[in-house]
Amino acid sequence: MPELKLDRVTKQFQNKIAVDQVSLTLKEGIYGFLGANGAGKTTLLRMLCGVLKPTSGEILCNGTEIRKMDGEFRHILGYLPQDFGYYPDFSAKRYLEYLAACKAVPKDLAEQKVQEVLQLVGLLGVQKQKIKTFSGGMIRRMGIAQALLNDPEILLLDEPTSGLDPKERIRFRNIISAMSKDRIVILSTHIVSDVEFIADEILLMKQGQIVEQGTSYEVTESVKGKVWECLVLPKEVQRLNEMYSVSNLRNEKDKVYLRIVSDDSPWEGAVQAEPRLEDVYLYYFKEAAENVENLA
Numbered sequence: 001m002p003e004l005k006l007d008r009v010t011k012q013f014q015n016k017i018a019v020d021q022v023s024l025t026l027k028e029g030i031y032g033f034l035g036a037n038g039a040g041k042t043t044l045l046r047m048l049c050g051v052l053k054p055t056s057g058e059i060l061c062n063g064t065e066i067r068k069m070d071g072e073f074r075h076i077l078g079y080l081p082q083d084f085g086y087y088p089d090f091s092a093k094r095y096l097e098y099l100a101a102c103k104a105v106p107k108d109l110a111e112q113k114v115q116e117v118l119q120l121v122g123l124l125g126v127q128k129q130k131i132k133t134f135s136g137g138m139i140r141r142m143g144i145a146q147a148l149l150n151d152p153e154i155l156l157l158d159e160p161t162s163g164l165d166p167k168e169r170i171r172f173r174n175i176i177s178a179m180s181k182d183r184i185v186i187l188s189t190h191i192v193s194d195v196e197f198i199a200d201e202i203l204l205m206k207q208g209q210i211v212e213q214g215t216s217y218e219v220t221e222s223v224k225g226k227v228w229e230c231l232v233l234p235k236e237v238q239r240l241n242e243m244y245s246v247s248n249l250r251n252e253k254d255k256v257y258l259r260i261v262s263d264d265s266p267w268e269g270a271v272q273a274e275p276r277l278e279d280v281y282l283y284y285f286k287e288a289a290e291n292v293e294n295l296a
């Protein structure tokens with residue numbers, strides 16, 4: 001089993017520090033990098049797969065700088081980038097056979113491997129169809145299939161569920177869980193439910209830094225005592241909404257139920273509630289959540 005070690009890894013683009021002194025040790029398991037858009041997740045993943053060179057710091061695989069391992073590192077790596085490219089006129093099977101050749105999967109093994117990954121992602125029955133006839137979810141599953149062709153020990157998935165409906169999202173999560181044994185799986189996302197139940201470790205990334213790290217339970221506990229519930233009159237809602245991070249709002253007869261994430265009690269009579277990972281996200285990424293709302 002490989003061990004990945006990041007030692008003060010930093011990436012600066014002109015005057016923007018995208019990844020800021022990140023130090024981590026990653027062993028077998030699923031690591032969920034959770035952060036708002038622009039937090040630095042993609043930049044970190046691109047350094048991890050060797051596409052980008054860190055401005056400073058080192059990434060070591062079993063003690064050796066990955067850039068010095070060259071082909072050897074690529075052999076144990078599978079990568080699903082955010083903008084995964086494919087040939088729409090190829091069938092799923094032909095496309096994966098083509099990629100298997102690009103990845104130097106031995107010819108006598110390639111056909112079996114293609115069938116194996118198609119089976120794993122549930123595309124065996126449609127392998128002869130052209131990719132252009134596939135739904136978004138099927139295309140993302142193809143993406144995972146290609147990343148698994150060389151049976152990688154390290155699997156990097158950048159926003160793998162973007163654009164998927166809830167059913168496909170669940171299916172995707174199950175696939176990732178099923179094949180995570182004996183691998184390091186690194187998954188970046190801004191969708192809490194993608195990692196809440198499957199990640200062994202969650203890493204919250206903000207402005208290029210890891211601001212929280214631990215199991216889902218541990219990270220959730222970090223906002224214990226900061227999640228509040230209260231019933232207020234409708235006329236109070238706007239003010240509270242402007243002052244606090246409201247994670248849930250529901251009309252209840254003549255009052256409104258609010259769930260608020262705040263260091264201090266937002267309302268006389270507010271009671272503390274059990275935190276959820278979603279509350280943690282809101283606590284750290286309030287501004288980002290607001291931007292998304294404004295765009296919606």
Ligand SMILES: Nc1ncnc2c1ncn2[C@@H]1O[C@H](COP(=O)(O)OP(=O)(O)OP(=O)(O)O)[C@@H](O)[C@H]1O
Binds near residue numbers: 014039159
């Ligand atoms: N090639 C580049 N040149 C200049 N700035 C960049 C470049 N790539 C990324 N950045 C900046 O670095 C920061 C981190 O970007 P990055 O794409 O890593 O974030 P992210 O967390 O993956 O967000 P997203 O989910 O939107 O991709 C952003 O402010 C981004 O604008």
